[in-house]
Amino acid sequence: MATPNDRRYTDQHEWALVQGTDDAATVVRVGITDHAQDALGDIVFVQLPAVGDEVTPGTPIGEVESTKSVSDVYAPLAGTVSAVNEALADAPETINADPYGEGWLVEIRVSGDDGDPTSGLLDADAYQALVDAS
Template structure:
């Protein structure tokens, strides 16, 4: 059974968004996604300073099984990437909601508006059959 945290918002493509300080939102992949991918060996990040729109492909995640697109769950400007994943991509498997975050985005407006199109925890559990 996959872990789903109540304080996050989720995309149907299995990314999560978490409110940070000010206009910053942290993004990663869900526990469900990392289970589907298997052992993750490489992460391609979006470039810092890149403007992304919700639904855009912003990078990829490579596992021993496959390569999967990484989609942005929200719109904004990439401000930071998790450089720890360059040397330790397996953090996505072990801590997808903690040390395995992928990048941060600065949004326009407030968090509720920026994530309005995303699923809450209950809806995401229903989507993945949990």
């Protein structure tokens, strides 16, 4: 699968996609990359934070469990969890089938930033270069 150009990435294999603004905050949807889900194998369980949880960049916000291992999911940005993908409780394999769409994990409200809060993350080309080098 190609690395979509419409979002930003972390070196821990999360993606972040700006959804829009909500009461002077930017809402950013977060998930794991196709590379990450492929490396994990068949995903069987997902643990996500609660709506309202405060998150800070680089800290674990959940876990993805596969038939191979358990991996932490890290916050790409600071903010407040405004939504979680409840559908993953019953269908965690959605992450394998559609990591950049229906397999999203959480949405984070990022306050006080007039610009794009994801601008400090890797663009698609830089992320793909990171993956290719590993």
